Amino acid sequence: MKGVILSINPDAIIVDISHDIAPQDIQQGALILANSVNYFPRDAIHICVVDPGVGSSRRPIAVQAGETFFVGPDNGVLSWAMEAVQGSTRAVHLTNAHYFLPRVSNTFHGRDIFSPVAAHLSRGVPLDALGEEISDWIKLPAPQAQTRADDALVGQVIYIDKFGNLVLNLTEEQITSTNYIVEIAGRAIRGLARTFADRAEGELLACIGSSGHLDIAVRNGNAARELGVKVGEEVVVRKLGGWVVG
Amino acid sequence: MKGVILSINPDAIIVDISHDIAPQDIQQGALILANSVNYFPRDAIHICVVDPGVGSSRRPIAVQAGETFFVGPDNGVLSWAMEAVQGSTRAVHLTNAHYFLPRVSNTFHGRDIFSPVAAHLSRGVPLDALGEEISDWIKLPAPQAQTRADDALVGQVIYIDKFGNLVLNLTEEQITSTNYIVEIAGRAIRGLARTFADRAEGELLACIGSSGHLDIAVRNGNAARELGVKVGEEVVVRKLGGWVVG
Amino acid sequence: MKGVILSINPDAIIVDISHDIAPQDIQQGALILANSVNYFPRDAIHICVVDPGVGSSRRPIAVQAGETFFVGPDNGVLSWAMEAVQGSTRAVHLTNAHYFLPRVSNTFHGRDIFSPVAAHLSRGVPLDALGEEISDWIKLPAPQAQTRADDALVGQVIYIDKFGNLVLNLTEEQITSTNYIVEIAGRAIRGLARTFADRAEGELLACIGSSGHLDIAVRNGNAARELGVKVGEEVVVRKLGGWVVG
Numbered sequence: 001m002k003g004v005i006l007s008i009n010p011d012a013i014i015v016d017i018s019h020d021i022a023p024q025d026i027q028q029g030a031l032i033l034a035n036s037v038n039y040f041p042r043d044a045i046h047i048c049v050v051d052p053g054v055g056s057s058r059r060p061i062a063v064q065a066g067e068t069f070f071v072g073p074d075n076g077v078l079s080w081a082m083e084a085v086q087g088s089t090r091a092v093h094l095t096n097a098h099y100f101l102p103r104v105s106n107t108f109h110g111r112d113i114f115s116p117v118a119a120h121l122s123r124g125v126p127l128d129a130l131g132e133e134i135s136d137w138i139k140l141p142a143p144q145a146q147t148r149a150d151d152a153l154v155g156q157v158i159y160i161d162k163f164g165n166l167v168l169n170l171t172e173e174q175i176t177s178t179n180y181i182v183e184i185a186g187r188a189i190r191g192l193a194r195t196f197a198d199r200a201e202g203e204l205l206a207c208i209g210s211s212g213h214l215d216i217a218v219r220n221g222n223a224a225r226e227l228g229v230k231v232g233e234e235v236v237v238r239k240l241g242g243w244v245v246g
Numbered sequence: 247m248k249g250v251i252l253s254i255n256p257d258a259i260i261v262d263i264s265h266d267i268a269p270q271d272i273q274q275g276a277l278i279l280a281n282s283v284n285y286f287p288r289d290a291i292h293i294c295v296v297d298p299g300v301g302s303s304r305r306p307i308a309v310q311a312g313e314t315f316f317v318g319p320d321n322g323v324l325s326w327a328m329e330a331v332q333g334s335t336r337a338v339h340l341t342n343a344h345y346f347l348p349r350v351s352n353t354f355h356g357r358d359i360f361s362p363v364a365a366h367l368s369r370g371v372p373l374d375a376l377g378e379e380i381s382d383w384i385k386l387p388a389p390q391a392q393t394r395a396d397d398a399l400v401g402q403v404i405y406i407d408k409f410g411n412l413v414l415n416l417t418e419e420q421i422t423s424t425n426y427i428v429e430i431a432g433r434a435i436r437g438l439a440r441t442f443a444d445r446a447e448g449e450l451l452a453c454i455g456s457s458g459h460l461d462i463a464v465r466n467g468n469a470a471r472e473l474g475v476k477v478g479e480e481v482v483v484r485k486l487g488g489w490v491v492g
Numbered sequence: 493m494k495g496v497i498l499s500i501n502p503d504a505i506i507v508d509i510s511h512d513i514a515p516q517d518i519q520q521g522a523l524i525l526a527n528s529v530n531y532f533p534r535d536a537i538h539i540c541v542v543d544p545g546v547g548s549s550r551r552p553i554a555v556q557a558g559e560t561f562f563v564g565p566d567n568g569v570l571s572w573a574m575e576a577v578q579g580s581t582r583a584v585h586l587t588n589a590h591y592f593l594p595r596v597s598n599t600f601h602g603r604d605i606f607s608p609v610a611a612h613l614s615r616g617v618p619l620d621a622l623g624e625e626i627s628d629w630i631k632l633p634a635p636q637a638q639t640r641a642d643d644a645l646v647g648q649v650i651y652i653d654k655f656g657n658l659v660l661n662l663t664e665e666q667i668t669s670t671n672y673i674v675e676i677a678g679r680a681i682r683g684l685a686r687t688f689a690d691r692a693e694g695e696l697l698a699c700i701g702s703s704g705h706l707d708i709a710v711r712n713g714n715a716a717r718e719l720g721v722k723v724g725e726e727v728v729v730r731k732l733g734g735w736v737v738g
Contacts, residue, residue, distance in 0.1 A: 002261045003261070003282060003285040003286030003287070004285050006259065006286065006287055006634065007263070007285070007286065007287045010287065011497065013502075014261070015494045015506070023408075023466075023468075024466045038496060039495040039496050039499070040495030040498065040499065040503065041495070041498055041499045044495070052442070052443070052466050053443045054441060054442065055440065055441025055442065055443055055444075056441065056443030056444070058443075061359050078342065104457070105454075105456040106440050106441035106453065107441055107442065107453065107455055107456045107461070107591065108452070108455075108456030111285065111456065112456075126580075154590070163515050163517075194547060194598050195546060195547025195548065195598035195599055196544070196546065196547065196599065197544070197545045197546065197547055197548030197550075198547075207598065207599065208598070209596075209599055209600075210597040210599045210600030210603065210604075211595070215599070220515075220516045220544050230276070234323075235695070248507045249507065249528060249531040249532030249533070249536070250531050252505065252507070252532070252533055253531070253532065253533045255504075256533065260507070268716075269654075269655050269712075270712045274531070298689070298712050299689045300686065300687060300688065301686065301688065301689055301690075301691065302689030302690070304689075351700075351702040352686050352687035352699065352700070353687055353688065353699065353701050353702045353707070354701075354702030357531065357702065358702075453522025461719070
């Protein structure tokens, strides 16, 4: 992919965000991209290829959101990042093979379609030249935490990072005080830490992580391994002493 | 290695192709490089270090094939890529220590010889200045599929990618229709798929992969794990209803 | 982190040294950085984030050593590299939030403090502008090999690379001949090899590695796995026939 990009635009600056997305895990790719996009230059072009439907009828697309571009499969992997960027959104179905490699494989559109299209975008080719405008791109449903009858929030683990820290679908907007009990896998965590270092070595803790979500971690340890949990694990957050309006 | 290159040529553009070659697996390195080279700019300089003989009498070499350069050990790891590039080929044994780091370790020629040589090449130092021309560089034998008495093709798994997809030493030139039975590890796959998505979730399939080889995969799964196979596993391809001349 | 850097300095050249440091392993990070720094351009800016105390009272710092800059946590991870660079050393406690991201998380200072500070340094912001000068930065103790009563050297494994090679806290300055017996995990290695290829396939060997330390390896194998050892494992080096003054 990088060779293809540099063959078309030798001045392109290429940055890897992650090669550690689990195979076919569209939600994980979407989350990483959405969490990263606003830390990049506004006029960046993001290629994201988590693409279990490669070669099928799923559409290849390019998107402009504000000044930022995205190129990838129309399976929802781009959708959270598109929403995270400020500005209006336009998308095209990539149908103009003039901007693809001369020969397109059925199994590696990252190399044969997305990379050359992104490189041409970086050279100023307008979005409209790449294909026909569409408005029905796939939007990945956001894994929403639910409020239970007893007022507890019920969420899930949506990502586990390489340290074994658990990222939940509960954001700092929903977590308005530190006076909580967080329950996961039969364990209860009382109160929120400000950061890992607020707790003792090996202690299980909950805190607002760097992506603005509630995280569960073990100080200098691996929470996923210690709790034996995977993405999708349920988490219950109960407020002590009534809710505070944030 | 990157620090060495940038110390000599601050304008160098450095791209990683792979850091996931299995230790000492020359064939795997050769395959990845050969599959990648023609997607890079023609005037790229490729460093490839799979180097179990580092510090021994195996020669360090630099090669020009067409407009493309290669730098690495003379153990065959460069040879398939050299053949994949169009144009005539010249090679030199790297003997001119003027273009090495001042101090050369016995265990890391990637840093001490190959990187500085590649950086000097990128600044226009001619190939001839780097050492004496040779013509007896090592050519890695291509793992050829064989035709059996009963007309079946017998090949092997030559590479397993990070998704667990199996790449075979059978190319699309040898596979002239889709009417095959592919046998591996006691399983039989009837017919070739156009792409992964042509098959049901979890189904074992064979298709022409992105490198132009016949691949065996599990739709949204891991074929290597499911079949319990490694590189070298035998694969038999039997044509149904007689061979079609391609 | 790369997005933040390029947002501030689009001309920055970014190189990854390693993403394979074990979580919270400050010594490993310090060693990799110290071994790499002098292979990079003198005026490089190194960011190193092994940061178990992120968000606590541990200080974020920036350091100038000679012409080279370092940015990271004040937990010792930078200290060996600072000593490895020639020239005088100055350090500041990063207190000027003007050079941070507008919003600083408690768990990812790499993104929110170190990357923007490094990017501003690369644009010429002087060290003094970043905070107040300090002289009491944390110096990681060097894991020193000891000389025993019987004149043997007793060291430890301080790093295991991805090939399973063991790096010891014994340097080539301490190893003045090849006439040694190296003992580890109940095994004895007689003599030092010049390089891996001096030994037979699968043979356990000791040699001076590319970082100038004594290494233990298995020719085309994995010494850590074969010996079942980890970082910290004791190694005894006994000289045969008396010490030679180097």
